[in-house]
Amino acid sequence: MLKNGAKKAADVAGSVKKILITQPRPESDKSPYFELAKRFNVELEFHPFIRLEGVPSKEFRKQKIDIQQFTAVIFTSRNAIDHFFRICEEMKVSVSQDTKYFCVTEAVALYLQKFILYRKRKVFYGADGTNKSMFDVINKHKENEKFLYPVSEGQQDNDICTWLKSHNCEYATPYMYRTVSNGDVKEVLGSKDFDVICFFTPSGVKSLFDNCPQFKQNGTHIGAFGVNTSKAVEEAGLRLDIKAPQPQMPSMVAALEKFLAAK
Structure with a gap:
């Protein structure tokens, strides 16, 4: 080749x-x-x-993002879920039981069971695994929500961010991990x-x-x-x-x- x-x-x-x-x-x-x-x-x-490296909580703090101020979290991968809850644990942050979770696929949503009592939380996911189907779900619940969208370093500018901005959503895109070739x-x-x-x-x-x-x-x-x-x-x-x-x-x-x- x-x-x-x-x-x-x-x-x-x-x-x-x-x-x-x-x-x-x-x-x-x-x-x-x-x-x-x-x-x-x-x-x-x-x-x-690629391999992933978690961002240390000390480095995360420099982004000056208060996780507890957000009412909803958007997940597009299991890696994002892993590092979100890792950061929360390292920083001793307690995530509210009222937090809503929006996931790109059902498989990603089900992975949340590793960290939360799934049935007691509000978990949503797209119908067909596309960003568009996830947007359709978010659109129904976006009123008065503050979205946290954990991403890999350097991925803060993508279709999801564009959608959130164009729909006047309040959101933040902290990076919690980075990819290395x-x-x-x-x-x-x-x-x-x-x-x-x-x-x-x-x-x-x-x-x-x-x-x-x-x-x-x-x-x-x-x-x-x-x-x-x-x-x-x-x-x-x-x-x-x-x-x-x-x-x-x-x-x-x-x-x-x-x-x-x-x-």
Whole structure:
């Protein structure tokens, strides 16, 4: 893939054998990824392109944000949930039982059970995993709410922030963690020719070019999960072949299944 011999997309179609998932390998052998691999006889390799570093509470304090002043929290990932409650614990902040939680997907919403008594809290999530569906839910409950939207460092300017601003919502976007590119991506890409690479965050796309500035897509198919990731892929000049979530395709597994079935 990093070699000069370009493969045309047409040559790859129908012969997808190796797929790189830029996330950690699932802990359970019952993951739908493995069922997909068996069904279509493809080889899956899992390797995260990024790692997360939590922002110390001392550094968070410099942002001068009082968590207890906010009545609602927006979560777009499990990582955001982890670091939000980590910061609260480190700073001995008690989150009100009346706090509302708005999540981009049901899976993210259900992850809150790790930290709160789910049934006693007000938890909302989008119908189809898109930002738009989450906006529809927020729009119904935004009156008199002050929104806290925990993000990764450098991600304070995105579609969600634009929506909140355009709808005159009072909000803050503290960063509670940061993403760092894994340094062994070049080694992983150089060891095998992958027919498909699937990304899940804009930072993963950035890591690709941090490690391989001269990367050429050639015939490699690119998949992206999430609006911001898809945007990052296209802004990097890559051709986006597999996009999720979409209607009837709420996950990357579902999007890959449709893609492989069409080959």
